[in-house]
Amino acid sequence: MAISVITFDLDNTLWDVGPVIVKAERAQQQWLLQYRPNAVAGFDQEALLEFKKSVWRRHPELFHHISQMRTQMLYELQIVAGYSEEEARVGAQQAFDVFFVERHKVEFYPEALGILELLAQNYTLGALTNGNADIYKTDAAEYFDFAFSAEDMGASKPDPAMFQAAIKQTGVAAEHIIHVGDDPDHDIRGARDIGMHTVWVNTQRRAWPGEGDSADCEIVTLHQLPDAIDHIVDAH
Numbered sequence: 452m453a454i455s456v457i458t459f460d461l462d463n464t465l466w467d468v469g470p471v472i473v474k475a476e477r478a479q480q481q482w483l484l485q486y487r488p489n490a491v492a493g494f495d496q497e498a499l500l501e502f503k504k505s506v507w508r509r510h511p512e513l514f515h516h517i518s519q520m521r522t523q524m525l526y527e528l529q530i531v532a533g534y535s536e537e538e539a540r541v542g543a544q545q546a547f548d549v550f551f552v553e554r555h556k557v558e559f560y561p562e563a564l565g566i567l568e569l570l571a572q573n574y575t576l577g578a579l580t581n582g583n584a585d586i587y588k589t590d591a592a593e594y595f596d597f598a599f600s601a602e603d604m605g606a607s608k609p610d611p612a613m614f615q616a617a618i619k620q621t622g623v624a625a626e627h628i629i630h631v632g633d634d635p636d637h638d639i640r641g642a643r644d645i646g647m648h649t650v651w652v653n654t655q656r657r658a659w660p661g662e663g664d665s666a667d668c669e670i671v672t673l674h675q676l677p678d679a680i681d682h683i684v685d686a687h
């Protein structure tokens with residue numbers, strides 16, 4: 452069985468997403484404090500979370516468009532605080548931009564860039580993310596041949612849309628593609644349902660929580676990925 456394409460989930464597969472979101476949220480908050488202080492004053496953390504939830508409920512059409520959802524939340528936050536529509540529109544964009552720059556200052560797992568560089572010599576590499584990270588804004592840009600996000604597709608994994616996009620983009624059948632990801636449902640079930648091989652990145656060493664079988668291979672660090680790929684090739 453020849454493998455020619457490897458697709459990667461991003462958040463919690465190539466880096467921990469938690470710390471970078473905390474930093475990005477903090478930068479966004481600093482911007483609001485400086486330029487739209489009234490939008491911050493009326494909300495403690497709990498109230499802000501409730502406000503966010505109410506925006507999510509009222510905008511189901513933005514469910515797969517998390518950047519737009521965040522911008523909408525920032526806009527409404529300013530409107531509620533009494534800023535004009537124009538101030539709120541401009542402010543939402545600027546606060547989002549500050550968030551977005553920080554959101555891409557990801558800290559790759561220590562071995563990730565070396566492994567990507569190695570694999571890029573022999574495989575076509577693609578990024579498939581439900582989040583709003585753009586791999587081309589990171590230090591791994593040069594290793595990736597294509598990238599699709601839930602925002603591009605209007606659908607999130609495990610929906611087949613992103614996996615189908617990878618197949619169409621490369622002209623390679625699912626059986627010659629390996630998808631690598633941390634989420635048992637979004638990544639492993641989603642990719643398997645369309646016929647791809649799968650590698651579960653299980654950095655937390657959890658028991659397999661998904662329905663049905665685990666992935667073709669399970670790894671706890673990306674160091675193990677080249678061997679996992681060889682294993683899949685040999686087993687088929």
Ligand SMILES: [Mg+2]
Pocket residue numbers: 460461462463464632633634
């Ligand atoms: Mg992930």
